Amino acid sequence: MLTFALRRAVLGIFVLFAVSVLVFVAFRFIPGDIVDQQLSEAGAVTPELVAQKRAEMGLDKPLLVQFTEWGRGVIQGDLGNSLWTGRPVLDQIRSALVPTLQLSMLGIIIGAVLGIGSGVASALWTGTPADVALRMASTVFLAIPQLWMGLMTLTGLAAIGYYIPIPYRPLMSDPLTNLQQIIFPALALSLGVAAALSRMTRSAMLEVTGADFIRAARARGVSPGDVYMRHGLKNAMIPVLTLLGTQFSNLLSGTVIIEQIFNIPGLGNLLFEAVANRDYPTVQAAVLTYGLLTIVVNLLVDLSYGLVDPRIREARS
Amino acid sequence: MAAPPVLDVQGLAVTYGTLEVCSDVSFSVGRGRSLALIGESGSGKSVTVLAIAGLLGGGGAIARGSVTLEGAEISRLSPKERRRARLMGRRIGMIFQNPSRALDPVYTIGQQLNEALALTGITAKADCRRKGTEWLRHVGLPDPEEALDRYPHQLSGGQRQRAMIAIALASEPEILIADEPTTALDVTIQAQVLNLIRRLQRELNLALVLVTHDFGVVAAMADDVAVMYAGQVVEVGAVADIIRRPVHPYTRALLSSLPTGKPGGRIEALAGSVPTAVDMPSGCRFHPRCGIAEGKCSVTAPRLEPSTYGRLLRCLNAEELRAHAI
Amino acid sequence: MPAGAVPADTLLTVKDVSVRYPIRRGFFQRVVGHVGAVDGVSFDLKRGETFALVGESGCGKSTLGRAILRIEDLAAGSITSAKETRSFRERARQAQVVFQDPLGSLDPRWTVGSLVAEGIDVHRLARGPERDAMVRTLLSQVELPASAVHKFPHELSGGQQQRVAIARALAMRPELIVLDEATSALDVSVQAQILNLLKDLQVEYGLTYLFVSHDLTVVGQFADRVAVMYLGRIMEMGRASDVLTAPQHPYTRALLASSLKVDAEARIETIPLLTGDVPSLRNPPSGCRFRGRCPVVQPGCASLDFRMTTSGGRQIAACLAHGNS
Amino acid sequence: MSHAAQAIAEDIAPRRASRTRKILAALIRQPVGCTALVFLTVILVMALVAPLVSPYDPLFQDRRAILQPPSATHWFGTDDIGRDVFARTLYGARISLFVGLAVVSVTTVIGGLIGLVSGYFGGWIDTIIQRLVEVLDTLPSLVMSLFIAAMLGPSIRNVIIAVTLAQIPRFVRVVRSEMLKVRTHDFVAASRVLGASALRIILTHGVPNLIPTMLVLGSLVFGIAIMTEAALSFLGVGTPPPNPSLGTMLSQGTRFIGIAPWLIVFPGLMLTVSVMALNLIGDALRDVLDPQRQ
Amino acid sequence: AQDSPQSGGMVRINVHAEVPNFDPLASTEFGKHSRLGLALSKLIDWTTGPDIGYGQFVPEPSLAKSWEISEDGLTYTLHLREDVVWQDVAPVSGRPFTAEDVVATFEAMRNGGVQEGLLADVAEITAPDDHTVVLRLNQRNVVLLQNLAHQNMWILPKEAFDGTYDRNTTVIGTGPWIMTTNEPGVATRYERNPTYFGKAEDGTQLPYLDSVEILPITDLNARIMAFRSGQVDIWFGPLNMTQMAAIQKQLPDLNDIRTVSNTQTELYLNPAFEPFSDLRVRQAINMAIDRQALGEVIRGGGELGGVVGPALSAQTLPTDERIALYGTPDAEGARALLAEAGYPDGFSFELTALNYGEEFMREAEWIQQDLAEIGVTAELRMIDKLAGMTLGQEGGFEALFLVMSPFAEADEYLSTHYLPGANRNYSKVDDPELTAMIEEQRTIADPEARQQKLWEIQRYIAENVQTTLPIWASELLHPSHARVHDWRPMMPQGFPSLTEVWVSE
Numbered sequence A: 001m002l003t004f005a006l007r008r009a010v011l012g013i014f015v016l017f018a019v020s021v022l023v024f025v026a027f028r029f030i031p032g033d034i035v036d037q038q039l040s041e042a043g044a045v046t047p048e049l050v051a052q053k054r055a056e057m058g059l060d061k062p063l064l065v066q067f068t069e070w071g072r073g074v075i076q077g078d079l080g081n082s083l084w085t086g087r088p089v090l091d092q093i094r095s096a097l098v099p100t101l102q103l104s105m106l107g108i109i110i111g112a113v114l115g116i117g118s119g120v121a122s123a124l125w126t127g128t129p130a131d132v133a134l135r136m137a138s139t140v141f142l143a144i145p146q147l148w149m150g151l152m153t154l155t156g157l158a159a160i161g162y163y164i165p166i167p168y169r170p171l172m173s174d175p176l177t178n179l180q181q182i183i184f185p186a187l188a189l190s191l192g193v194a195a196a197l198s199r200m201t202r203s204a205m206l207e208v209t210g211a212d213f214i215r216a217a218r219a220r221g222v223s224p225g226d227v228y229m230r231h232g233l234k235n236a237m238i239p240v241l242t243l244l245g246t247q248f249s250n251l252l253s254g255t256v257i258i259e260q261i262f263n264i265p266g267l268g269n270l271l272f273e274a275v276a277n278r279d280y281p282t283v284q285a286a287v288l289t290y291g292l293l294t295i296v297v298n299l300l301v302d303l304s305y306g307l308v309d310p311r312i313r314e315a316r317s
Numbered sequence B: 001m002a003a004p005p006v007l008d009v010q011g012l013a014v015t016y017g018t019l020e021v022c023s024d025v026s027f028s029v030g031r032g033r034s035l036a037l038i039g040e041s042g043s044g045k046s047v048t049v050l051a052i053a054g055l056l057g058g059g060g061a062i063a064r065g066s067v068t069l070e071g072a073e074i075s076r077l078s079p080k081e082r083r084r085a086r087l088m089g090r091r092i093g094m095i096f097q098n099p100s101r102a103l104d105p106v107y108t109i110g111q112q113l114n115e116a117l118a119l120t121g122i123t124a125k126a127d128c129r130r131k132g133t134e135w136l137r138h139v140g141l142p143d144p145e146e147a148l149d150r151y152p153h154q155l156s157g158g159q160r161q162r163a164m165i166a167i168a169l170a171s172e173p174e175i176l177i178a179d180e181p182t183t184a185l186d187v188t189i190q191a192q193v194l195n196l197i198r199r200l201q202r203e204l205n206l207a208l209v210l211v212t213h214d215f216g217v218v219a220a221m222a223d224d225v226a227v228m229y230a231g232q233v234v235e236v237g238a239v240a241d242i243i244r245r246p247v248h249p250y251t252r253a254l255l256s257s258l259p260t261g262k263p264g265g266r267i268e269a270l271a272g273s274v275p276t277a278v279d280m281p282s283g284c285r286f287h288p289r290c291g292i293a294e295g296k297c298s299v300t301a302p303r304l305e306p307s308t309y310g311r312l313l314r315c316l317n318a319e320e321l322r323a324h325a326i
Numbered sequence C: 001m002p003a004g005a006v007p008a009d010t011l012l013t014v015k016d017v018s019v020r021y022p023i024r025r026g027f028f029q030r031v032v033g034h035v036g037a038v039d040g041v042s043f044d045l046k047r048g049e050t051f052a053l054v055g056e057s058g059c060g061k062s063t064l065g066r067a068i069l070r071i072e073d074l075a076a077g078s079i080t081s082a083k084e085t086r087s088f089r090e091r092a093r094q095a096q097v098v099f100q101d102p103l104g105s106l107d108p109r110w111t112v113g114s115l116v117a118e119g120i121d122v123h124r125l126a127r128g129p130e131r132d133a134m135v136r137t138l139l140s141q142v143e144l145p146a147s148a149v150h151k152f153p154h155e156l157s158g159g160q161q162q163r164v165a166i167a168r169a170l171a172m173r174p175e176l177i178v179l180d181e182a183t184s185a186l187d188v189s190v191q192a193q194i195l196n197l198l199k200d201l202q203v204e205y206g207l208t209y210l211f212v213s214h215d216l217t218v219v220g221q222f223a224d225r226v227a228v229m230y231l232g233r234i235m236e237m238g239r240a241s242d243v244l245t246a247p248q249h250p251y252t253r254a255l256l257a258s259s260l261k262v263d264a265e266a267r268i269e270t271i272p273l274l275t276g277d278v279p280s281l282r283n284p285p286s287g288c289r290f291r292g293r294c295p296v297v298q299p300g301c302a303s304l305d306f307r308m309t310t311s312g313g314r315q316i317a318a319c320l321a322h323g324n325s
Numbered sequence D: 001m002s003h004a005a006q007a008i009a010e011d012i013a014p015r016r017a018s019r020t021r022k023i024l025a026a027l028i029r030q031p032v033g034c035t036a037l038v039f040l041t042v043i044l045v046m047a048l049v050a051p052l053v054s055p056y057d058p059l060f061q062d063r064r065a066i067l068q069p070p071s072a073t074h075w076f077g078t079d080d081i082g083r084d085v086f087a088r089t090l091y092g093a094r095i096s097l098f099v100g101l102a103v104v105s106v107t108t109v110i111g112g113l114i115g116l117v118s119g120y121f122g123g124w125i126d127t128i129i130q131r132l133v134e135v136l137d138t139l140p141s142l143v144m145s146l147f148i149a150a151m152l153g154p155s156i157r158n159v160i161i162a163v164t165l166a167q168i169p170r171f172v173r174v175v176r177s178e179m180l181k182v183r184t185h186d187f188v189a190a191s192r193v194l195g196a197s198a199l200r201i202i203l204t205h206g207v208p209n210l211i212p213t214m215l216v217l218g219s220l221v222f223g224i225a226i227m228t229e230a231a232l233s234f235l236g237v238g239t240p241p242p243n244p245s246l247g248t249m250l251s252q253g254t255r256f257i258g259i260a261p262w263l264i265v266f267p268g269l270m271l272t273v274s275v276m277a278l279n280l281i282g283d284a285l286r287d288v289l290d291p292q293r294q
Numbered sequence E: 001a002q003d004s005p006q007s008g009g010m011v012r013i014n015v016h017a018e019v020p021n022f023d024p025l026a027s028t029e030f031g032k033h034s035r036l037g038l039a040l041s042k043l044i045d046w047t048t049g050p051d052i053g054y055g056q057f058v059p060e061p062s063l064a065k066s067w068e069i070s071e072d073g074l075t076y077t078l079h080l081r082e083d084v085v086w087q088d089v090a091p092v093s094g095r096p097f098t099a100e101d102v103v104a105t106f107e108a109m110r111n112g113g114v115q116e117g118l119l120a121d122v123a124e125i126t127a128p129d130d131h132t133v134v135l136r137l138n139q140r141n142v143v144l145l146q147n148l149a150h151q152n153m154w155i156l157p158k159e160a161f162d163g164t165y166d167r168n169t170t171v172i173g174t175g176p177w178i179m180t181t182n183e184p185g186v187a188t189r190y191e192r193n194p195t196y197f198g199k200a201e202d203g204t205q206l207p208y209l210d211s212v213e214i215l216p217i218t219d220l221n222a223r224i225m226a227f228r229s230g231q232v233d234i235w236f237g238p239l240n241m242t243q244m245a246a247i248q249k250q251l252p253d254l255n256d257i258r259t260v261s262n263t264q265t266e267l268y269l270n271p272a273f274e275p276f277s278d279l280r281v282r283q284a285i286n287m288a289i290d291r292q293a294l295g296e297v298i299r300g301g302g303e304l305g306g307v308v309g310p311a312l313s314a315q316t317l318p319t320d321e322r323i324a325l326y327g328t329p330d331a332e333g334a335r336a337l338l339a340e341a342g343y344p345d346g347f348s349f350e351l352t353a354l355n356y357g358e359e360f361m362r363e364a365e366w367i368q369q370d371l372a373e374i375g376v377t378a379e380l381r382m383i384d385k386l387a388g389m390t391l392g393q394e395g396g397f398e399a400l401f402l403v404m405s406p407f408a409e410a411d412e413y414l415s416t417h418y419l420p421g422a423n424r425n426y427s428k429v430d431d432p433e434l435t436a437m438i439e440e441q442r443t444i445a446d447p448e449a450r451q452q453k454l455w456e457i458q459r460y461i462a463e464n465v466q467t468t469l470p471i472w473a474s475e476l477l478h479p480s481h482a483r484v485h486d487w488r489p490m491m492p493q494g495f496p497s498l499t500e501v502w503v504s505e
């Protein structure tokens, strides 16, 4: 298992490398650079000043040199300083990562609890009005774009006169306020996840309940509850876990939007601003972080299969 | 068959929605006896035994007929009542065709055994282990102690089927139902497993209902045989007797279409194929394929009636045939 | 071997054929090992005969059949035929196949007509009405009604599906048809029909069959010669009547003993049993591959070299108990 | 793809036509599929004939009627420069559907082709393709699209490119794994024995057997494309004004949250209903095309 | 409530963008320099007061208590206050302020600072003694005094330039408040600077407020919520009229202060592109746009743009003249001009709009519809801000629509737009006559005469050049809660009047 995880980690690094090369090259095609941004509200500007500032930031060097310098830094754990803020990129990523992680974690947890719970209930009550209602709800929520969900949440809150406290408070400094700020966006994110998981759980449960080993368990006198939860749910978890992984990626996409709507200084906002400012090191780092998150989550999902399914656990050792 | 039968099935009919996939199945098994249910694919063997075990799923229901277990009618019981009557596992044990699919892949053999042991009141961890090991040893698994902690996929097909048998027997049932328990196995393994089932059945004095489509298995395993065709039992009798003197035209055709193993020579093939529930012929269900069918056969549906030597026959020409056969 | 070296009555010579499946692992799908599904198998196929391959599941029967059809690459050895062929297109006229699972071997999205005509279309043998006529003829040859043309496979019974597969193979007018457990999935009554049909076709068109099966009774009735395989190797080979009535290799004997006969006197208790399971092909036992389960195993079996010896028109794998090592 | 391909295409053409009709017929018989189909058709038709149905020009600024709430004259109200929200929603759906359709077509063709090749041939081609897919798939799809769109600049064409590139991996992955499954079927082996070429097998066995998967996946990707287009437009890197993309409209509406909810409610509803119709069609197709239910 | 100022209390101000860093030399953006102003001072400041207009520059002594300008206008002698000490923040820790600090700051600005352009005409900076600074100019430039009061011209201690501390993160000045904590994206807190040199007229130590908190809230709705719920006292940054009306409904007695924006939208036409090479076509475009209605509908107020932005009320053309030039749409006349130029059926061109947000895009769409009226099709293309600026500098556009930088001097407008090679001269204007006029106005010391010259230039541009069409300067809303008093927003950044703000409890 450990070697499996390690090997996956190494391969993940390869993938990240490829991604960062792609991003590095592609991003330079966008016209304009940080110096233009810094001087965007200046009056008279001489070309000499522009050239001087560019050189200060190493933007005049060949692309390959810039990339190797950046890459060398990354290997030594130094993501460089932001061209825009001058602060270490690592610090920025760290403080932006917390709310994003919080959002996505909370979103996935709420989504998983709601989704798996309602999926199990729905499968249990197959054909009853409750099942129909749950399925309809999941169909609707699955179709609501996170964008709209976020906006409608905001509209709803405005309608009832509830104000999300401002400004954003980091988790560490003010957990209570932070929760008040995170909970609604997380909820807005989680409903789609819940809907997807609910559907998947339901169909996986139904599929599993038709399996021979369920019949066999019933035949050997296992109580219906145990058949359902012990044998049914555990086996149904495998496709659900896969979906959980893809949903996480989906959720990360969603945070980009939700952070904009709810004004949360997360990774998405950071990336968005960095792109607008042509803050190359920050863009690179943010992209790497997204990639890393995806890879880690996929790895976790893969590892969790092993927890559920001994066959997979075995194949890996 | 002097002793009253443990299991007695009379006129059992099973429907899935409007489809009657099994209509009029009758047979009985006594303690320590083994009965084989044979018939071609789709003839309703599995449905019959699932109905007996109370495992009809997906909209299946017993429409008519009775199933009595030691004199008590069980066919009308709800799942709850079945559990209360301790039918599931405790009195009726079941082995399935495909051991790879009938064992839950995410639990060890031991964990699944424990579920069965719990029915007999054994729940303490140490007791479970001891008893579990005992059962696995009983079915001849090598390293029974260690096998308890194995997952199904870590066993070979034959071993899995043995584990399945151990689990089915661990709750000490009175009746063992085995639905094609060896079809998925190789001949050498099949022989081992069948031998084991037979041995245990004798030792534990179980009533065995064995579903198969292989006359070789019937010959080797069963005391009695019920031949099924298109959802009906068409002939019931002692195995040796039926193999020697099949009476029903279908039984005869079935036996003669078996390859003999003699080189060359055509096989006497039975034309056509088993009808399905949607296009069931009128009258005798076998008449379109029957060599001796007459006009009445397409009109009148024959009933399963006793004949000589304790034989039951479903044929309008039963009398003639019997005379002919003997 | 040049084509000329093949004797006139021999259709195909299989010589020391091995087939291995790679086991892949990891990110770059590296090959980390091999399954030696077929390991050093040799035999000749005579024109017009039915040659049976029997053995337990996973012993490599199908793989050998696929190798002969050239849809599996050979790791070693050679397969030579009287007619030199280079491409799949040419080979198609030489050898065809009927698989075990009738539904899986028929594309569910195709009609019977197009399925039967697939070879005709691939080789542009005929077009338009001429093609349709050929299809009708083929259907009647396998005793299917012409009305089946527009049906989809799932609308047919298992026996009918198998007839479609046979018709598809026949369309190429091949010399050899590999029947990979072509009747195993069928009911006995239907199996009998198909076996009869195959026999008729063989007589009519002088077909050669490579008959893969695990049912010794069927083989006894249907095959001229038989090769018994175990873990990728042939253990015994010879005339079906000889091998199945007087088996010599301990494995053949065990296999025969285990197969149940429809006999009023037969009792399961009387059958001699083999112990243990079939070992894995990934790391087969050294020496004689059967030694782990052999009732007459001896200390020397572990170092016994695999070799076929011939005696009285029969070939037997080296065996200490049999004394032919 | 030469003569052979053409001939093969001719071979399978009639089959496909009748299949399409069959699938449609089956869909209509299914309650969910039927409802979804009706919804989608209504949206599609309205979008297509928007110029005829629409009471106003979606770009026309009625500068005397700004931020009007929904009324008989302006069903969905007006925006902050007096444009009719109903007309804009209709045209927005038109853009969304166009983007979705374009993305789905391009993804299906490119992703499908890559997936088919990767799945059929396996080996190093497959390995390389898989690794590439993995790289493309490392970023969350919206981040990926965002990045590409930012790089190319806002325009409908670029949105299509951005969404397509982000969705192709999903397609390749699924098609490949389905092709792997199809490849193991004996009918493929039988075809090879009959002498059929790889191209022929892919086209005659691979493609038809993958059509159900592709249809289901296509409806899914269609929905995702619509949502991504909206998200990108919302973030200002998608469909640029004055085109009334649903996402652009939402973005405009955010400035009037709590004041002019109709600016958010209607485009969002349109978005949701379109996606829902597509999801439902996907579901229905999955049911209809499931061989076990055929 | 009281009506006389009292000390104490705190206000919270929202801003709409986070600052990247606190280095005044690194970049020009509005938000940063606004916030620096709480802690830093300039040599000369803008006078604020109830009677002084938003964009009206009246020099007020700050760190420089007085100054003299030589007859030839080439030598500026500034006398510095002697009672000023730096804030008690390490590593400067309350050291007295001297001329050395000014020299160090100006030298750094001239060498790679974004203020380089403001000191372009300065040849030499010397400090004859600790409290005198002398600036020697290459050429006459009457704007220099105002340049010294420019929003970017914060004076830093000399330690800021020798690496003693990091300008990015540490702010040490002589201003009214000391920056105590800064949580990026959350809040920046400022506490009263006890050693601040400013005094009120009655001698009270300034500032009145004990502390100020700046809350960067990028999202409009979040900001509105924060303001409505009282989490913010002073609104700073964009707000549209509709939202303002809604806020006012809830908070009827808030201080409703409105000023004209110091930025304006501008439409660059590229004469290198065929139809726009013809002055008549450019004039026709100008005549087609109904700016007044645009401002009314989209911005809900504001003023007609000008060659020099309308916020510079003393320098831009008088309102009626601007209305005549830009505020009287005439579709008929435009069509006639087009016909005259050979485009009776109009033409189409690509209108590239930089992405400055929703209202801005609405203006672009508005212009599009106005142009359609005269048969000219503008294909709207949206582009990222920086990409747009690059496009402008490279001249690869047909028409470019953007928001101009906040300039505080007519000279900035003129020299950046119309001098050959200048960085905002996207239309590549090279008119020797115009160049001469622009250079000339810098040397006119007499305010009246200079104003006349500036007007002359603007008229010349409107008649003969017309490459950059000024569109609209919107109305800026500066609402504050009722407890806030004497808040007078002023054009240059840095909240110059905040020292005089006080709160009632």
Ligand SMILES: Nc1ncnc2c1ncn2[C@@H]1O[C@H](COP(=O)(O)OP(=O)(O)OP(=O)(O)O)[C@@H](O)[C@H]1O
Binding pocket: B016, B021, B039, B040, B041, B042, B043, B044, B045, B046, B047, B048, B057, B058, B060, B213, B276, B277
């Ligand atoms: N869940 C079900 N729903 C509907 N029909 C069913 C179901 N299960 C079985 N049937 C039908 O009942 C009939 C009898 O099936 P059954 O499985 O009992 O046959 P069998 O004799 O066991 O055949 P085999 O030898 O193939 O196992 C078949 O026609 C089958 O299609």
Ligand SMILES: Nc1ncnc2c1ncn2[C@@H]1O[C@H](COP(=O)(O)OP(=O)(O)OP(=O)(O)O)[C@@H](O)[C@H]1O
Binding pocket: C021, C022, C035, C037, C055, C056, C057, C058, C059, C060, C061, C062, C063, C064, C214, C281
């Ligand atoms: N594509 C493959 N990749 C890897 N291993 C394979 C592959 N196909 C077959 N094998 C392995 O090769 C061995 C021989 O397989 P083969 O299918 O030839 O057996 P068989 O004798 O036909 O068995 P059966 O009677 O079950 O059909 C088996 O162990 C199987 O697991």
Ligand SMILES: [Mg+2]
Binding pocket: B045, B046, B047, B179, B180
């Ligand atoms: Mg069955």
Ligand SMILES: [Mg+2]
Binding pocket: C061, C062, C063, C180, C181
């Ligand atoms: Mg095989």
